[in-house]
Amino acid sequence: MTHFRPIPLLVPHLPDRHALAPYLEQIDHNRHYSNFGPLNHALEARLASLFEEHATHAVHIATTSSATLGLELTLHNLDLPPGSGVVVPALTFVASLTAILRAGYVPVIADIDPDNWLITPEIAAEAATKTGARAVLAVAAFGQPQNTQRWSAFQQKTGIKVVIDAAGAFGSQWTEAADIPVVYSMHATKSLAAGEGGFVASGNSDLIDEVRQLSNFGINLDTHAGLPVGHLSQVGSNAKLSEYHAAVAHASLDQWPAQAALRQRIHRTYRQTLDASCGEHLQWQAGAILAAPTTFCVGMAQEARARLEQLCHARGIATRRWYQPLLHQHAAKVEPTIKLPVPVAESVASGLIGLPFSSFMTQDDITHVAEAVGLATANTRIQSSLTLDSHHG
Numbered sequence: 353m354t355h356f357r358p359i360p361l362l363v364p365h366l367p368d369r370h371a372l373a374p375y376l377e378q379i380d381h382n383r384h385y386s387n388f389g390p391l392n393h394a395l396e397a398r399l400a401s402l403f404e405e406h407a408t409h410a411v412h413i414a415t416t417s418s419a420t421l422g423l424e425l426t427l428h429n430l431d432l433p434p435g436s437g438v439v440v441p442a443l444t445f446v447a448s449l450t451a452i453l454r455a456g457y458v459p460v461i462a463d464i465d466p467d468n469w470l471i472t473p474e475i476a477a478e479a480a481t482k483t484g485a486r487a488v489l490a491v492a493a494f495g496q497p498q499n500t501q502r503w504s505a506f507q508q509k510t511g512i513k514v515v516i517d518a519a520g521a522f523g524s525q526w527t528e529a530a531d532i533p534v535v536y537s538m539h540a541t542k543s544l545a546a547g548e549g550g551f552v553a554s555g556n557s558d559l560i561d562e563v564r565q566l567s568n569f570g571i572n573l574d575t576h577a578g579l580p581v582g583h584l585s586q587v588g589s590n591a592k593l594s595e596y597h598a599a600v601a602h603a604s605l606d607q608w609p610a611q612a613a614l615r616q617r618i619h620r621t622y623r624q625t626l627d628a629s630c631g632e633h634l635q636w637q638a639g640a641i642l643a644a645p646t647t648f649c650v651g652m653a654q655e656a657r658a659r660l661e662q663l664c665h666a667r668g669i670a671t672r673r674w675y676q677p678l679l680h681q682h683a684a685k686v687e688p689t690i691k692l693p694v695p696v697a698e699s700v701a702s703g704l705i706g707l708p709f710s711s712f713m714t715q716d717d718i719t720h721v722a723e724a725v726g727l728a729t730a731n732t733r734i735q736s737s738l739t740l741d742s743h744h745g
């Protein structure tokens with residue numbers, strides 16, 4: 353019998369101690385460990401100039417201790433009446449839901465597009481008409497970027513505020529529209545990894561100043577604010593990025609172009625291998641080629657997924673049903689929540705599976721996974737695409 357080497361779902365790839373050393377030496381020298389220190393300041397400036405390469409306006413950055421806190425503070429800053437509805441797609445990580453609730457709003461769980469698996473302005477408009485929702489948290493699911501220009505047009509036309517949760521989309525999602533804030537994660541599993549961390553990017557410098565103030569408890573540090581420095585201006589939290597995390601983010605950013613190219617190459621080969629062995633049984637998320645993929649998700653018939661999970665378990669290949677249960681299924685005990693029908697999300701999720709992916713994957717690993725996928729999908733049909741066809745018309 354063939355012996356299979358266990359293949360983990362994800363292997364984080366952070367800079368090693370040698371790459372970190374120059375930044376840690378700066379910390380030793382500065383003796384500044386948090387509270388908007390020099391490394392954090394330099395990181396925000398580096399990120400801003402990177403984002404400005406993809407925008408026709410100035411981009412401002414506020415780092416946070418996680419994307420979740422970045423989302424919470426950005427949503428809080430929308431200053432909507434407590435209990436306002438915020439539309440969110442059913443297919444996303446739970447942090448999108450918890451951020452809305454903790455900002456004092458009510459999640460309105462809506463459907464996704466059958467091809468790119470994202471919430472669209474059309475879906476959000478329909479959800480807002482039905483429920484009176486005042487904002488949308490549009491998610492760049494699995495790192496697939498949202499179209500900021502289209503969301504900006506939606507925001508201007510409807511007056512409904514839009515925030516983009518691009519936690520896993522660094523390098524693929526930019527801030528082309530100045531009025532749409534975008535939130536990113538620097539968690540260890542992301543392509544720009546600091547261990548923990550996040551940041552908010554926006555063309556609106558006032559919004560970024562507010563998020564920064566909220567990340568520091570809400571304390572006023574502005575001598576021109578008409579309020580004494582050190583006084584509480586609003587109710588924030590402690591969501592500051594420490595200098596140590598900023599150091600890791602700098603070293604990660606140094607390595608990012610090489611990391612991104614490697615991830616892209618592995619992803620391409622992986623997908624080609626699967627397509628060659630059983631492509632007719634698989635369904636992929638439509639959209640842009642990702643700059644630095646961090647997950648590998650594929651759709652198949654529900655019974656094929658069940659077979660694949662068993663096979664993978666037996667062969668030591670780790671899998672995960674990413675973003676499942678869907679938000680409305682989690683929401684059984686999480687109130688208040690408005691649950692709209694989400695037939696497309698349910699159909700997509702019924703056959704969706706996350707396969708192992710990391711920058712350490714070898715051709716052998718890919719071959720082992722492809723063999724299991726080929727066996728599991730043999731003689732199956734992609735039910736989900738048949739089901740989905742009915743939603744096109």
Ligand SMILES: Cc1ncc(COP(=O)(O)O)c(C=O)c1O
Pocket residue numbers: 418419420421444445447448491493517519520536537538539549550
């Ligand atoms: C869509 C989405 N939103 C938010 C988060 C939370 O990010 P963080 O771990 O930085 O809080 C994640 C994490 O994977 C995510 O995938």
